[in-house]
Amino acid sequence: xxxxxxxxxxxxxxxxxxxxxxxxxxxxxxxxxxxxxxxxxxxxxxxxxxxxxxxxxxxxxxxxxxxxxxxxxxxxxxxxxxxxxxxxxxxxxxxxxxxxxxxxxxx
Amino acid sequence: xxxxxxxxxxxxxxxxxxxxxxxxxxxxxxxxxxxxxxxxxxxxxxxxxxxxxxxxxxxxxxxxxxxxxxxxxxxxxxxxxxxxxxxxxxxxxxxxxxxxxxxxxxxxxxxxxxxxxxx
Numbered sequence: 001x002x003x004x005x006x007x008x009x010x011x012x013x014x015x016x017x018x019x020x021x022x023x024x025x026x027x028x029x030x031x032x033x034x035x036x037x038x039x040x041x042x043x044x045x046x047x048x049x050x051x052x053x054x055x056x057x058x059x060x061x062x063x064x065x066x067x068x069x070x071x072x073x074x075x076x077x078x079x080x081x082x083x084x085x086x087x088x089x090x091x092x093x094x095x096x097x098x099x100x101x102x103x104x105x106x107x
Numbered sequence: 108x109x110x111x112x113x114x115x116x117x118x119x120x121x122x123x124x125x126x127x128x129x130x131x132x133x134x135x136x137x138x139x140x141x142x143x144x145x146x147x148x149x150x151x152x153x154x155x156x157x158x159x160x161x162x163x164x165x166x167x168x169x170x171x172x173x174x175x176x177x178x179x180x181x182x183x184x185x186x187x188x189x190x191x192x193x194x195x196x197x198x199x200x201x202x203x204x205x206x207x208x209x210x211x212x213x214x215x216x217x218x219x220x221x222x223x224x225x226x
Contacts, residue, residue: 043205046213046214091210095158101153
């Protein structure tokens with residue numbers, strides 16, 4: 001199974017700042033990576049698919065990049081509602097796997 | 108808009124079978140050829156994909172669950188069901204049902220249901 005490793009585990013930033021979250025795959029997954037946001041008590045929400053494509057209704061401040069084994073989710077200017085846990089997920093191979101998450105918290 | 112809703116017992120005894128149903132509204136299994144999945148989240152932890160059923164009836168389960176999983180479809184009721192046998196406390200989690208977006212990303216989710224395994 002493909003292991004996804006996210007870093008950092010926790011990121012402390014202030015509203016208005018930019019955020020960079022990383023996800024590394026244990027083997028190449030070409031561009032088959034998605035990003036999700038999860039808030040407490042809610043189901044995850046798909047933000048980015050195939051590494052760099054925003055899902056429907058996702059604000060332009062969210063962007064994704066990368067290919068092969070190294071991927072990045074960037075948030076250009078943090079809004080208060082962006083503080084949450086973010087997960088990456090690969091669809092290259094079954095079983096689909098998720099990273100362990102990065103908690104984005106208010107500094 | 109597709110909506111999913113999980114239902115089932117919130118408490119299951121060790122060694123028994125956990126059974127959950129996902130009811131789908133706003134779309135049917137016979138349209139679109141999508142994959143429908145169960146995904147769980149242990150308390151305070153990350154996400155674990157359990158398995159899928161395709162509208163054709165084909166299934167694939169996470170090997171980590173060692174043959175304890177069965178997912179089935181009832182198209183007449185617009186439902187799919189998860190059965191997880193021989194549960195232990197390690198199976199205590201929030202269980203989500205989800206549908207992919209056509210690209211094998213999980214776009215539509217139920218709100219999740221907490222299942223506790225305890226005697």
